[in-house]
Amino acid sequence: MKNFFGWLGHNFLELLQELGRMMLLFIQAFFWLLRPPFRIRLFLKQMEFIGVNSLFVVGLTSLFTGMVLALQTYYAFRMFGAETLVGATVALSMTRELGPVITGLMVAGRAGSAICAEIGTMRVTEQIDALTVMSINPVQYLVMPRILAGFIMLPLLTIISDVMGIFGGYVVGVQLLDIHGGLFMNRIYEYVELADVYNGLVKASVFGGILTLVGCYKGFYTFGGAEGVGRATTQAVVMSCVLILISDYFLTALMF
Amino acid sequence: MEQDRYIIRIEGLTKSFGTFTILNGLNLNLEKDRVNIIIGRSGGGKSVLIKHIIGLLKPDKGRILVRDRDIVPMSEREMAHVRREFGMLFQEAALFDSLSVEENVAFPLHEHTSKSYKEIMTIVQDKLAGVGLQGMGSKMPAELSGGMRKRVGLARALVMEPKIVLFDEPTSGLDPVMGATINDLILRTKDEFGATCIVISHDISGTMKIADNIFMLYEGKIIVQGSPEEIKESSDPVVRQFIRGEAKGPIQIN
Numbered sequence: 178m179k180n181f182f183g184w185l186g187h188n189f190l191e192l193l194q195e196l197g198r199m200m201l202l203f204i205q206a207f208f209w210l211l212r213p214p215f216r217i218r219l220f221l222k223q224m225e226f227i228g229v230n231s232l233f234v235v236g237l238t239s240l241f242t243g244m245v246l247a248l249q250t251y252y253a254f255r256m257f258g259a260e261t262l263v264g265a266t267v268a269l270s271m272t273r274e275l276g277p278v279i280t281g282l283m284v285a286g287r288a289g290s291a292i293c294a295e296i297g298t299m300r301v302t303e304q305i306d307a308l309t310v311m312s313i314n315p316v317q318y319l320v321m322p323r324i325l326a327g328f329i330m331l332p333l334l335t336i337i338s339d340v341m342g343i344f345g346g347y348v349v350g351v352q353l354l355d356i357h358g359g360l361f362m363n364r365i366y367e368y369v370e371l372a373d374v375y376n377g378l379v380k381a382s383v384f385g386g387i388l389t390l391v392g393c394y395k396g397f398y399t400f401g402g403a404e405g406v407g408r409a410t411t412q413a414v415v416m417s418c419v420l421i422l423i424s425d426y427f428l429t430a431l432m433f
Numbered sequence: 434m435e436q437d438r439y440i441i442r443i444e445g446l447t448k449s450f451g452t453f454t455i456l457n458g459l460n461l462n463l464e465k466d467r468v469n470i471i472i473g474r475s476g477g478g479k480s481v482l483i484k485h486i487i488g489l490l491k492p493d494k495g496r497i498l499v500r501d502r503d504i505v506p507m508s509e510r511e512m513a514h515v516r517r518e519f520g521m522l523f524q525e526a527a528l529f530d531s532l533s534v535e536e537n538v539a540f541p542l543h544e545h546t547s548k549s550y551k552e553i554m555t556i557v558q559d560k561l562a563g564v565g566l567q568g569m570g571s572k573m574p575a576e577l578s579g580g581m582r583k584r585v586g587l588a589r590a591l592v593m594e595p596k597i598v599l600f601d602e603p604t605s606g607l608d609p610v611m612g613a614t615i616n617d618l619i620l621r622t623k624d625e626f627g628a629t630c631i632v633i634s635h636d637i638s639g640t641m642k643i644a645d646n647i648f649m650l651y652e653g654k655i656i657v658q659g660s661p662e663e664i665k666e667s668s669d670p671v672v673r674q675f676i677r678g679e680a681k682g683p684i685q686i687n
């Protein structure tokens with residue numbers, strides 16, 4: 178019993194330590210954001226990598242999420258004759274919750290892992306040391322553009338995700354399940370407010386920060402050759418997904 | 434006059450990782466405009482020492498004076514300034530994978546000078562020709578052999594015309610001919626660029642050919658130093674075992 182609590186406490190302390198180091202990296206990145214030189218090209222490249230290149234996978238997964246949501250809610254709502262509310266339910270779920278979360282998880286899997294693997298490889302092959310030796314701050318050069326790109330691109334991807342999700346819900350609800358199209362849309366206008374969308378976008382921004390920060394952090398402190406890079410990448414994906422889901426709860430509790 | 438003679442002086446350098454003390458009160462004076470070679474066993478702290486000289490690691494104790502300025506208490510910002518005097522060739526060259534050979538060599542120029550693209554390209558072609566790689570500019574690092582990568586790394590290290598160039602095991606993993614080519618390039622770096630070369634190596638025959646001063650690092654300290662002739666004549670049993678490459682002797686194998 179004592180051993181178990183010892184183990185629990187030890188792991189908890191380690192987790193706190195890790196989160197603390199991550200915050201320090203984030204603060205450093207923030208200060209380097211304000212200092213010249215401003216490398217716009219690096220930033221644009223990361224926006225393309227994190228944002229544009231994730232469009233397809235985010236769109237596809239959101240489409241199917243909207244579709245399955247419509248199927249499931251139709252099944253429940255039919256019992257008390259509220260089928261026309263399917264559209265509003267799908268739209269509210271997507272904008273408030275699923276749009277940002279799906280986007281966050283998909284980008285963590287796609288771009289977060291790649292960020293970690295790239296920076297981790299640069300660490301173990303001394304490329305980060307080489308940057309330092311050339312008087313170029315690696316946090317400014319590598320970490321800062323990625324975090325900033327995550328902050329900006331995730332909300333934009335979430336807008337696409339919201340739209341695709343609602344479209345999927347429309348296709349299933351109206352085309353397959355014969356809900357009246359006008360009513361379907363009308364209920365959405367009635368129940369969904371702009372604040373729902375905005376709050377979802379704030380969440381997405383935080384998720385974007387989390388997944389890029391975790392990817393950069395895990396990569397930056399990689400050790401132990403190719404095996405170390407693999408380990409760090411796995412940890413980065415798991416950790417960013419966990420942090421996204423946990424912070425999702427607290428952000429929701431705070432905002433809604 | 435003493436001050437002018439030594440470009441880097443290290444006093445009482447101590448560094449531990451966990452409970453393992455890797456450098457233990459090391460003293461070292463490196464002469465200006467010479468090829469200074471530090472020899473010692475793999476894992477004996479040579480890389481750790483060179484990383485201290487360029488400020489990638491901070492010591493637990495001791496002073497590191499570069500042109501009589503102690504770099505140990507310096508902030509990252511001041512350090513970035515001091516590092517402009519340095520160039521470094523990493524063990525595996527540490528070329529940026531995402532950039533071509535040309536872009537790798539041009540990288541410090543783009544970052545630190547306001548030269549035009551055309552001027553930069555002229556310098557880059559010149560440096561690449563200097564290491565015998567003219568016409569290879571558009572290749573990616575992954576397409577190059579180990580020896581070519583190291584030569585690109587050297588061109589990149591020299592492109593800002595540093596006064597001090599560090600070489601981390603420049604000939605390890607290369608065939609003898611390529612090793613000799615790299616050794617020639619180290620000599621040319623000293624003669625043509627007038628740079629101080631600091632090399633860490635366990636390549637004894639190469640060291641004997643190009644070194645002005647040799648330092649033997651053993652158990653966290655410099656145990657012997659001198660010219661190649663003096664090292665060859667050394668009566669120290671550790672040095673004798675090391676330069677002759679014998680399995681039996683005072684050096685502990687672990």
